[in-house]
Amino acid sequence: MTATLPAAFADRLTRILPADRLDGVLASFAAVKDVAFRINTLKAQPDAVLAGLRAAGLNPRPVAWSPLAWVVDAAAKRALTETPAFYQGEIYIQNLASQLAPLALAPQPGEMVLDLAAAPGGKTCQMAALMGNQGWLSAVEPVRDRYFRLKHNLDQQGVSIAHCYQKDGRAVGALTPERFDRVLLDAPCSSEARFDLNDPDSMAHWSPGKVREVAHKQKRLLLSAIHALKPGGVLVYSTCSFAPEENECIVHAALHKLGDAVEVTPVEIPVLHQPGLTEWDGKTLNPQLAHSVRVLPDSLVDGFYLARLVKQRSTQ
DSSP, rough: OOOOHHHHHHHHHHHOGGGGGGGHHHHHOOOOOOEEEEEOOOOOOHHHHHHHHTTOOOEEEEETEEEEEEEEGGGGGHHHHHHHHHHHHHHEEEEEEHHHHHHHHHHOTOOEEEETTOOOOOOHHHHHHHTTSEEEEEOOSHHHHHHHHHHHHHHHHOOSSEEEEHHHHHEGGHTTTTTEEEEEEEOOOOOOOBBBTBBBGGGGGHHHHHHHHHHHHHHHOOOOOOHHHEEEEEEEEEESSOOGTTTTHHHHHHHHHHHHHHHHEEOOSSSEEEESSSSSSTTTTTTGGSSSEEEOOSSSSOOOEEEEEOOOOOOO
């Protein structure tokens, strides 16, 4: 029997989403989604990987906006995880929405890059591939078991430029002030975009109180991330939550505290999305938030929020 969304959450969606998109988003929570994966160019070339997958009886389908992103039917997930390409780290199973954050950050070879909430490491590995394993990539994760999972995934994927730290990300900005060219903060969140009506446990943890709890931590993490960023550097803040309290309101608070030291700049993404909100619960937010984006989920892509910030001057 299919579950139902928490009533308070469903009500909030009617206030967050465009009316003409609401039915499609609600339907996405019940969809059995295809499995997306990314080809890891640190380990193999796409043609060879695809040939191996097809030889194993799989039928990967391309994603129009990325030559490294492919999908297979949901029923083929187990078979995908039993291929040599999976075991050897030549592919990484990763939702398409998740792949957008490193692409928006666009780290370059030779740069110093920080991933402030890195586990399990999919985005970290993707950034290392974008950098061609050239430069320095700091990966921070405070939780012990997640930290070791992160290290395992980085090793399996052939990442050689990562330096892992088991540390609370809220302290990193003070410890490494203005050190990094680019920072990714894919913040711990209420995971609303991962609700699955076929899996009631996916929603069991949620409450408005949980949203407020994680928002308090996110606010401090974003300030730490900004302090760790060099003037002129780029930061991407993302979550897999719909909640404005975890998204626009977090960025708004940073802009309010730091003034013109940080600017939200447009982010171009190739999937269905809406502009960030500039008002929530009767509160007017910084108009720059319209440059951020909320990815609208469908039968393949999960919901996601992305804001791209540029540091205009020192915050020291």
